[in-house]
Amino acid sequence: MAKTDKTDAEWREQLTPEQYRVLRQKGTERPFTGEYSDTEEKGVYVCAGCGTELFHSETKFDAHCGWPSFYAPASEEHVAEEDDLTHGMRRTEVLCEGCGGHLGHVFPDGPQPTGLRYCINSAALKLEKQE
Numbered sequence: 001m002a003k004t005d006k007t008d009a010e011w012r013e014q015l016t017p018e019q020y021r022v023l024r025q026k027g028t029e030r031p032f033t034g035e036y037s038d039t040e041e042k043g044v045y046v047c048a049g050c051g052t053e054l055f056h057s058e059t060k061f062d063a064h065c066g067w068p069s070f071y072a073p074a075s076e077e078h079v080a081e082e083d084d085l086t087h088g089m090r091r092t093e094v095l096c097e098g099c100g101g102h103l104g105h106v107f108p109d110g111p112q113p114t115g116l117r118y119c120i121n122s123a124a125l126k127l128e129k130q131e
């Protein structure tokens with residue numbers, strides 16, 4: 001798949017401060033503040049950094065956690081996962097395979113068919129709406 005490799009200065013110029021903080025500095029937006037936490041519109045969520053297709057709206061569900069949540073990625077090849085032991089927790093970080101940007105975390109408490117909950121920052125996503 002296509003890879004995006006930019007300098008820190010280029011990312012700062014391209015992204016909004018909030019997108020930069022989340023994607024490039026592994027920040028987390030405050031719950032219930034993101035653009036897509038309650039969105040039910042149909043479409044494809046792509047990476048706000050590089051445009052890689054990340055999640056389909058059909059897999060979005062209301063986890064009542066304040067961040068957009070999905071039970072599966074659009075493609076296993078479009079996301080990467082890494083152990084995250086920061087903040088005194090053992091979590092699994094989710095990153096964009098296209099640009100290495102931080103997206104959020106995945107937890108084993110989601111609905112079927114996967115039982116997974118991809119808890120993703122709105123600032124890392126851009127919804128390309130479909131009718």
Ligand code: FE
Nearest residue numbers: 047050096099
């Ligand atoms: Fe990306």
